[in-house]
Amino acid sequence: MPKPVIIDENICEGCGICYAVFGCPAIGRQPNGQAFIHTDLCNGNGSCIQVCPVQAIVRPDPNDTEEDLVMKYTNKLKIQDRAGCGPSKVK
Numbered sequence: 001m002p003k004p005v006i007i008d009e010n011i012c013e014g015c016g017i018c019y020a021v022f023g024c025p026a027i028g029r030q031p032n033g034q035a036f037i038h039t040d041l042c043n044g045n046g047s048c049i050q051v052c053p054v055q056a057i058v059r060p061d062p063n064d065t066e067e068d069l070v071m072k073y074t075n076k077l078k079i080q081d082r083a084g085c086g087p088s089k090v091k
C-alpha cells in the first residue's frame with residue numbers, strides 16, 4: 001500500500017476544498033483552517049491530490065524519514081515555535 005499523502009503547510013491556504021467539499025475522511029481541518037492527514041485512515045491512493053488548487057497535497061518521497069517530512073512540509077514558523085525562537089503564524 002502506498003504511503004499516506006501529506007499536506008505541505010507552507011503552501012496550504014486553508015480553503016477547505018479537500019476536507020469540506022471533497023470529503024475524504026482521512027483529511028481533517030486544523031484549528032487554523034489548514035488541512036491535515038489522518039495517516040491511519042489514508043490509503044495513499046492520491047485521489048485528493050488533484051482537488052487542491054495550490055498543489056499543497058503531495059505524495060512524499062518514499063526515502064524521506066519522518067524528520068525529513070517535518071522539515072519539508074511543516075510550516076516553518078511552527079518549527080521555530082517548537083524551538084522557542086520565533087513568532088507563530090498560527091492563531
Ligand code: SF4
Nearest residue numbers: 012013015016018052
Ligand atoms: S484544498 Fe489544498 S489549500 Fe485547500 S485546505 Fe486542502 S490542502 Fe489546503
